[in-house]
Amino acid sequence: MRIVMIGSGYVGLVSGACLAALGHDVVCVDKSRDKIEALQAGKVPIYEPGLEMVIADNCAAGRLSFSGDLVGPVAAADAVFIAVGTPSRLVDGHADLSHVYAAAREIAAAATGFTVVVTKSTVPVGTGDEIERIFREEFPQKDIAVVSNPEFLREGAAISDFRRPDRIVVGSDDERSTELMRDIYEALDLKEMPLYFCERRTAELIKYASNAFLAMKITFINEMADLCEELGADVQKVAKGMGMDRRIGDKFLQAGPGFGGSCFPKDTLALVKTAQDYDRPLKLIETTVAINENRKRAMGRRVIAACDGSVRGKRIGVLGLTFKPNTDDMREAPSIAIIRTLLDGGADVHVYDPAGMEAARAVLGAVKYRRNAYEVAEGADAIVLVTEWDQFKSLDLPRLKDLMKSPVVVDLRNVFDEDEMIGHGFQLVPLGKRPRSAYPARTLFHAVPPELAWNPLL
Incomplete structure (x- = not known):
């Protein structure tokens, strides 16, 4: 053919x-x-x-x-x-x-x-x-x-x-x-x-409906993660228990800093706009879009909370920039909003990504680009893991701690084992469960009042 x-x-x-x-x-x-x-x-x-x-x-x-x-x-x-x-x-x-x-x-x-x-x-x-x-x-x-x-x-x-x-x-x-x-x-x-x-119209809608449903599933477990922190539950175990039900499944139930990439953000928004044109508003998807956008900056505030409420003049390391591992795609990546929140707070931000460095230069502000995770850690007051690349799962933890000024790690993908991190002297701030550290759960995630929430649909 x-x-x-x-x-x-x-x-x-x-x-x-x-x-x-x-x-x-x-x-x-x-x-x-x-x-x-x-x-x-x-x-x-x-x-x-x-x-x-x-x-x-x-x-x-x-x-x-x-x-x-x-x-x-x-x-x-x-x-x-x-x-x-x-x-x-x-x-x-x-x-x-x-x-x-x-x-x-x-x-x-x-x-x-x-x-x-x-x-x-x-x-x-x-x-x-x-x-x-x-x-x-x-x-x-x-x-x-x-x-x-x-x-x-x-x-x-x-x-x-x-x-x-x-x-x-x-x-x-x-x-x-x-x-x-x-x-x-x-x-x-x-x-x-x-x-x-x-039919052709049905095929066109299958694509949008599929992406919107997966986006809602991600947003659902992210909201469950926030509730878990308040209630003292563990979102990873909640997700595992839910995923055992074949009607639900375990895919797209990993809590994180919000979805990004070339598909979910633009496709959910386009479907919402189409539905509004036909006077058939999709309230679930509208809410999904708004929650996801607010969540990304909230993850930046989580890092600030872990640094005693201020990052001004502090060096913050960011591991992972692309919206997901095994790609160099920076479109709508959560790292962008997180880093901008840290920069707005006066942080000195140092970053590394295995594949996305070149693409990141076009969208990030005044950050320092490093050659590996250990350069990012050098002199850092805190490190935040944003993208779960495999190489970050096997870091030399004693070396990492020795390089850091303050051994605070904010894990937005729940990559690190909490017992292992604490055993090496880190203060780990996980996602979706209360950290075994001095940080009160309520200070780690600040919900945005509805009247202040940025809504891209308005």
Whole structure:
């Protein structure tokens, strides 16, 4: 099958490389000349475990190539995937679909013969209808079908997610395109994973509903963590007990500093805006968005509380900057709000992340970048662990303590064993349970009064 992937960002690059690995001839197209030249030179612009090898293998086999021009590749294509960005519009929070529609017009102008246009980008319900309208009114002579095929790739595990997905959702109202999509994914073991066909609008909503539900699940356990601190319970044990129920499951029940990344923040907000447009407000999701934004700065205040109520003039180390481990993605990362809160409080902030340092420089303020965790610890009045990279789980604790000015560790991911940390002389401030230290539980998390809470939906 001849496939073109429009957009060589995270979704487009991973999907294009993996489709090539299934045996298809794939051309990834992007308007960024620098990105295309880097990819043609074998340089992968994003950090994703295993992706560099998949790209190299399929380029060597002649199944994967990169281009800045879509006309030739689209003219020869059986299917063209749109995988461009759909960020939140600053003015109103709706998904910005300008790149999607621009790509659709360019595809239609270049298409020859029957072509299936597949929206892989996350788009609001009805976007496929609008693309179809553009084709029908502006290019009535073209034989083009529009399909929705949302992605469900987790950053840090995208290759395995593509190869062994829970489901492949295809929204199609055209029999020819349905068969073509079945052929595209035929090389996967479809007996083990469902290829789920439905209406196009339903497929578009499945993506948003899935992300919103997971975001609510994260926010739920984060609120339980705060309650556990007040009541003297342990959120990790609460989550384990809940997760044993198969109706609930243990995924996304790890308490933390709030969700970030390229999907959950913008997708929950876009779904809320869509629902408001149709006068069907989604109160649960609206609350989820507001709670999550307030929580990130609250985690900064937690660090300040652990430093006797003030960080002015104090050196604070931050371990982990990306929104999750095994990625270099800094979009909506909790570390940003936490660090800004510390800087606002007058702290001297030193940071380290195994993969996100370059991306962090574009979004963080006056912080000091260090080469490893031990440089971060040197002379620190406190350390806060924000992202649970594996290397932070095996730190040399005696060395870490010797380097610190004051052995205070605020663990926002519950990575460290409390008994071990106390045994090495640390004062550990965990998340979701009362610390065995001098800090009263009530001082560690300051709830924001409703009238003062920042609400991005207003």
